[in-house]
Amino acid sequence: MASEHRSGRPRASSREVLAEAACELFLEQGYDATSVSDITRRAGVSRSSFFNYFSAKSDVLWSGLDEQMDAATRRLRDGESVDDALAAIGDRLAPDALALAITNAEAMGIATELDRERAVRQFRLQRELSARLARDGMPPLAAEVRAGALAAAVLAAVWAWADRTGAGRPLGEVLAEALALV
Template identity: 85%
Template sequence: MTPEPRSGRPRASSREVLAEAACELFLEQGYDATSVSDITRRAGVSRSSFFNYFAAKSDVLWSGFDEQAAAGIALLREGIAVEGALAAIGAGLAPDALALAITNAEAMGIAAELDRDRAVRQFRLQREIALRLAHDGMPVLAAQVRAGALSAAVLAAVWAWADRTGAGRPLDEVLAEVLDLA
């Protein structure tokens, strides 16, 4: 006897389908005018399915970056060199909903939301980098300043890569360049 096929979308494709539906709606009607219900209706999944993947509407845009940042933070905590851990963030990030949102921020009506969320993520990275640098013996204030520069560099690289001010180069190349500057 063959098992019954599972109903619903496979877990990985649901996340992608939700992100695609969200971006389409953000472009069509703007970020503020788009509800989670609109997104789930467009994606053909339940509202509870949305919250299995994302805590909030804005998280749809940031999920790829958040996964890569979490991996980079894990590397920091494991003792990998700071620059190596931060480079890992760029190594696995592919063009996704965030890149689309950065490129189309004005059309989506999401520029202010992106700025706010960018600051939150930059601070999370800064905190983790500062902890690591201080653990490695750097004075706390110096660690905080250095971490601020490095975390800003990571987000600046993502923006330059997404909006093509990075001359269309791969993210890992843009990230390496800005980490050297920081």
């Protein structure tokens, strides 16, 4: 009898399974009380598999937005307009673990962690935007201030969208409104 070869879960589904398991556990027992081992056990994958997809527990929540911000950074560096690069974040980000965490921050015990990680990402985006605006000829102080406002608008839009995921508008619309306020 031939043995069946098993190559493991497809990469995309393992990432999704891990995120789903993590969110379930964060809701059940809280963020701080949930370990990477708890997540991998719930997902039915090895601990090393977890680290193939995420470098830390918090990355489970942020991976979707991080991917879109990294893509926006590449677009900015490749010369795409600031408006188009930022709008693409809104067009491509789907409801995911981050939206669930934002909506259920208190139940997950993750509000402080979300605030800290939000600030890190906002600054990272601000730095990229400031560099781009300066390359385009904007004076350094003006570039820094404008970039800060744009980065804040992006993160504020993500939060407003996540709070209204079920009955709200698409992120692209919320982001366009936020960017228009800058």
